[in-house]
Amino acid sequence: MFSQLRHVNEATPAPPRRSPIAHCLAALTGVCLNIPATAVERLAISVGAVEGADWSADAVAITLDLRESDAAMALRAEAGAVRLPTLSPLSAVAVTCPALSITEAGIACNDAGAYLPLPWLDDPAFDFSLRHDAAAGRFEASLSGLRAAGGDVAATAGGSLRQWRLDMEATDLRLPALGAALAPWLPSLPTGFEYGGEGRIIATLEGGETLGRVAVNAVVKDLAFSDASGLRAGEEMTATLDASGSRNDHGWEVDAGIRLTAGAVYVDPWYVAVDREPLSAHCAVGVGGDGAIRQARCRFRHPGVLEAVTELHRGPAAGTLPDEGWLSFSAPDLEDTYGVYIQPLLAGTPGDRLAVSGTADGRVTLAAGTAAGAELRLGDVALEDQAGRFGIDGLGGALHWQRQGTAAPSELVWRQGHLWRLDFGSSRLALRASAGGLELAEAFSLPLLDGTLVMESFAVDTAGDGMEGLLEGYLTPVSMARLSAAFDWPSFRGQLSGVLPRIAFSHQRVTIDGALLVNIFDGRMVLRDLVLERPLGPVPELRANLDIRALDLDLLTSAFSFGRIQGRLDGGIENLVLQDWQPVAFDARFDTPGDGDFRKRISQDAVNDLTQVGGGAGIGGALFMGLFKEFRYDAIGLGCQLTDGVCTMSGVAPADQGYYLVRGAGLPRIDVIGHNRLVDWDTLLTRLRRVTTSGPARLE
Amino acid sequence: MRPFLSLSGVGLTLLLSACVTINVYFPASAAEKAADRIIEDVWGQQPPANPPAAEEPQAMVRPRGMLVAVLDLVVPVAHAQQADIDISSPAIKKIEASMKARHNRLEKYYASGAVGLTNDGLVAVRDAKQVPLAQRRTVNQLVAEENSDRKALYRAIAEANGHPEWEGQIQQTFASRWIAKARKGWWYQDGSGRWKQK
Numbered sequence: 001m002f003s004q005l006r007h008v009n010e011a012t013p014a015p016p017r018r019s020p021i022a023h024c025l026a027a028l029t030g031v032c033l034n035i036p037a038t039a040v041e042r043l044a045i046s047v048g049a050v051e052g053a054d055w056s057a058d059a060v061a062i063t064l065d066l067r068e069s070d071a072a073m074a075l076r077a078e079a080g081a082v083r084l085p086t087l088s089p090l091s092a093v094a095v096t097c098p099a100l101s102i103t104e105a106g107i108a109c110n111d112a113g114a115y116l117p118l119p120w121l122d123d124p125a126f127d128f129s130l131r132h133d134a135a136a137g138r139f140e141a142s143l144s145g146l147r148a149a150g151g152d153v154a155a156t157a158g159g160s161l162r163q164w165r166l167d168m169e170a171t172d173l174r175l176p177a178l179g180a181a182l183a184p185w186l187p188s189l190p191t192g193f194e195y196g197g198e199g200r201i202i203a204t205l206e207g208g209e210t211l212g213r214v215a216v217n218a219v220v221k222d223l224a225f226s227d228a229s230g231l232r233a234g235e236e237m238t239a240t241l242d243a244s245g246s247r248n249d250h251g252w253e254v255d256a257g258i259r260l261t262a263g264a265v266y267v268d269p270w271y272v273a274v275d276r277e278p279l280s281a282h283c284a285v286g287v288g289g290d291g292a293i294r295q296a297r298c299r300f301r302h303p304g305v306l307e308a309v310t311e312l313h314r315g316p317a318a319g320t321l322p323d324e325g326w327l328s329f330s331a332p333d334l335e336d337t338y339g340v341y342i343q344p345l346l347a348g349t350p351g352d353r354l355a356v357s358g359t360a361d362g363r364v365t366l367a368a369g370t371a372a373g374a375e376l377r378l379g380d381v382a383l384e385d386q387a388g389r390f391g392i393d394g395l396g397g398a399l400h401w402q403r404q405g406t407a408a409p410s411e412l413v414w415r416q417g418h419l420w421r422l423d424f425g426s427s428r429l430a431l432r433a434s435a436g437g438l439e440l441a442e443a444f445s446l447p448l449l450d451g452t453l454v455m456e457s458f459a460v461d462t463a464g465d466g467m468e469g470l471l472e473g474y475l476t477p478v479s480m481a482r483l484s485a486a487f488d489w490p491s492f493r494g495q496l497s498g499v500l501p502r503i504a505f506s507h508q509r510v511t512i513d514g515a516l517l518v519n520i521f522d523g524r525m526v527l528r529d530l531v532l533e534r535p536l537g538p539v540p541e542l543r544a545n546l547d548i549r550a551l552d553l554d555l556l557t558s559a560f561s562f563g564r565i566q567g568r569l570d571g572g573i574e575n576l577v578l579q580d581w582q583p584v585a586f587d588a589r590f591d592t593p594g595d596g597d598f599r600k601r602i603s604q605d606a607v608n609d610l611t612q613v614g615g616g617a618g619i620g621g622a623l624f625m626g627l628f629k630e631f632r633y634d635a636i637g638l639g640c641q642l643t644d645g646v647c648t649m650s651g652v653a654p655a656d657q658g659y660y661l662v663r664g665a666g667l668p669r670i671d672v673i674g675h676n677r678l679v680d681w682d683t684l685l686t687r688l689r690r691v692t693t694s695g696p697a698r699l700e
Numbered sequence: 701m702r703p704f705l706s707l708s709g710v711g712l713t714l715l716l717s718a719c720v721t722i723n724v725y726f727p728a729s730a731a732e733k734a735a736d737r738i739i740e741d742v743w744g745q746q747p748p749a750n751p752p753a754a755e756e757p758q759a760m761v762r763p764r765g766m767l768v769a770v771l772d773l774v775v776p777v778a779h780a781q782q783a784d785i786d787i788s789s790p791a792i793k794k795i796e797a798s799m800k801a802r803h804n805r806l807e808k809y810y811a812s813g814a815v816g817l818t819n820d821g822l823v824a825v826r827d828a829k830q831v832p833l834a835q836r837r838t839v840n841q842l843v844a845e846e847n848s849d850r851k852a853l854y855r856a857i858a859e860a861n862g863h864p865e866w867e868g869q870i871q872q873t874f875a876s877r878w879i880a881k882a883r884k885g886w887w888y889q890d891g892s893g894r895w896k897q898k
Binding site: 226229230231233234235264266268269270271273343344347348349352537538539541579580582584644645 | 786788789790791794795798825827828829830831833834836837840841843844845847848849852856
């Protein structure tokens with residue numbers, strides 16, 4: 001009915017009761033009317049258009065019914081179209097006040113109704129009351145029955161222009177509708193961003209000439225959101241927001257806290273679900289008059305998983321955000337902290353499948369927008385790579401770093417650990433960290449299998465592109481039995497030791513200058529030019545050259561349950577490449593030394609084993625062989641050049657249609673001749689393993 | 701002097717132009733075949749029948765004049781590489797096995813469109829909304845691990861063939877072969893990076 005406008009200009013004579021009315025109307029409409037007040041009982045005014053500086057109203061009709069009672073009159077004001085700043089044009093606006101009282105004491109309008117077809121109102125009609133006490137300079141207003149954003153809104157306001165207060169409560173709000181209603185005042189959301197949920201908001205605003213204090217409490221249920229990609233999303237969340245702000249001499253003090261009591265959030269790459277206690281974040285922020293944040297103190301709590309506190313303030317050169325202060329964090333249980341926050345960052349790296357336990361806490365200080373110092377304390381940390389590449393337990397200590405000056409000493413201790421299958425023992429590492437890297441504060445010794453790796457100096461440079469480091473030290477003897485067991489090699493006997501004048505690592509490559517010496521089988525092997533590529537990658541690669549000198553074949557063959565051979569052996573393995581600790585290429589050559597005085601005998605068993613390794617039937621068929629347990633030989637020689645899984649074989653010297661592996665001497669003479677130059681490496685290994693583990697079938 | 705200078709100039713030019721630049725060309729066709737074999741293995745198609753295994757080795761001891769033991773260290777050898785691209789190194793085999801094991805978990809995400817094949821031979825989360833919220837991290841992890849393996853695979857193939865500089869070309873070869881062999885309904889990036897469905 002409000003939409004029907006009447007274009008009536010009606011003046012009915014009435015007793016002279018309400019002399020201020022004409023003035024009032026004039027003030028209300030901006031139209032000066034010369035009406036004989038004494039004669040008016042019902043007044044209807046129609047105006048084509050009214051305009052202000054930034055508003056206008058067309059087809060305005062105002063009706064005043066003066067006959068209601070002595071104290072009040074009924075007002076009805078309508079407009080065909082209204083234009084207000086920031087709003088789209090409204091059509092058919094109406095206000096009714098059934099009992100409007102305008103007296104010297106003030107204005108009162110109770111049980112009034114309004115019809116405002118605002119796009120964000122679900123129902124354009126709502127109720128309100130208004131009272132103004134002219135003597136006290138105070139007003140009271142209330143609003144109810146407002147349906148907006150799917151919910152109900154009620155508000156009361158009161159006070160004076162110097163001190164007023166507005167209380168508002170909105171219940172059952174639907175967030176998308178609320179967002180649409182507030183869209184003109186909110187930053188625009190990215191394309192494809194969707195959200196849903198229901199909420200309740202209670203807000204209080206207080207002020208005088210300007211806004212002085214705001215307090216908001218909001219509870220949102222069934223909150224869900226997602227961006228177009230789904231990489232930032234939340235589901236089934238319940239959140240409570242408490243925020244308050246008050247103006248002070250400098251600007252605003254804002255105190256805001258949010259608690260997530262149910263639901264889950266995925267912000268790539270992190271997924272956080274509330275399962276036990278709520279997650280909460282709280283900030284107290286000081287905002288300057290220029291809108292820039294002067295200082296902030298924030299606390300984030302993910303109970304049992306991560307707690308962080310930060311206090312920041314604005315340095316002299318800062319922009320709108322504070323750039324000086326500190327952040328401290330503590331992880332009471334690294335298993336959860338790793339699972340929720342750290343592991344997603346490490347996906348696809350060697351650190352992404354760890355079993356972790358222990359505690360950690362730390363602190364980062366910030367100056368002029370960059371980290372000025374950091375410290376990290378670890379408590380009884382255990383790490384175990386689930387691919388078995390590395391592990392450590394009982395790890396504790398503290399690391400200190402600072403950009404300028406000397407940081408406090410750092411120290412790490414641990415009970416034990418392993419790198420691949422190399423076990424190492426308890427040790428203490430004292431370090432000094434500086435802007436560009438990390439260095440050893442004192443010599444460090446690491447029990448490695450049954451030896452010790454001593455590092456005399458160690459420095460890591462983190463300043464450049466990636467991490468680079470240098471290490472100098474030596475290795476005291478490690479038994480080869482332990483080492484070969486660690487790598488699943490056939491069991492060697494002997495000792496490994498070495499001087500490591502320089503171990504450099506950078507870009508996933510470890511280069512070892514110097515040499516590792518293996519005292520083995522009464523001879524020695526020297527391992528040099530060691531390079532380890534991607535030691536923690538999926539397929540580590542080791543390259544090296546190996547010189548072998550004067551191995552005692554008697555010791556060697558007995559160690560491997562191989563048929564007995566007496567003599568010495570020199571040799572070398574050039575360009576050895578191990579991938580995943582398995583040989584893929586080398587150029588190996590073993591020969592009886594030309595010099596030296598030693599006994600050269602090969603047993604019948606050894607000949608047998610050699611032929612078995614070669615895939616032959618052995619010499620068991622030759623019965624007369626039983627007469628001779630061993631044979632003299634002149635030279636043993638074996639070469640294998642491995643590429644593409646195939647060994648290109650060579651021997652002591654060429655033979656008729658082949659090559660001599662064993663060139664006999666004296667009588668009875670036995671020559672072992674290889675006929676095939678190309679041998680499948682895997683088959684050769686399998687046979688060698690069979691012979692050396694089970695032992696050959698002995699001829700009696 | 702001048703004729704001599706110009707003659708010697710011509711001679712020098714001829715000499716220089718006679719210099720031969722030796723290029724080692726990337727064996728594109730062989731690389732495609734190698735890629736197809738790996739893809740079929742990882743994605744579970746039967747590779748074409750292998751050449752029959754070489755015969756069991758034989759060795760024997762036979763007396764020859766004097767007592768001579770003859771050792772035949774023999775040949776079940778040489779699956780002679782028909783292609784010029786070797787994919788038999790332990791590194792390649794290990795990465796391939798790791799990718800094959802992961803494929804069981806990734807396959808449903810290819811099928812749902814959550815994960816797609818990129819035009820540079822890797823995989824990417826294409827539409828995380830296809831995955832329940834709690835599983836998005838798993839998908840992220842699978843994609844990161846798969847990409848780590850794929851990069852390691854391309855590098856390992858280049859290195860196994862003695863041409864580390866081929867890594868980029870091998871990656872590009874794989875990029876087109878993964879897409880060519882993708883199942884119907886899977887998503888892939890075209891040359892300009894737009895997602896398309898097979």
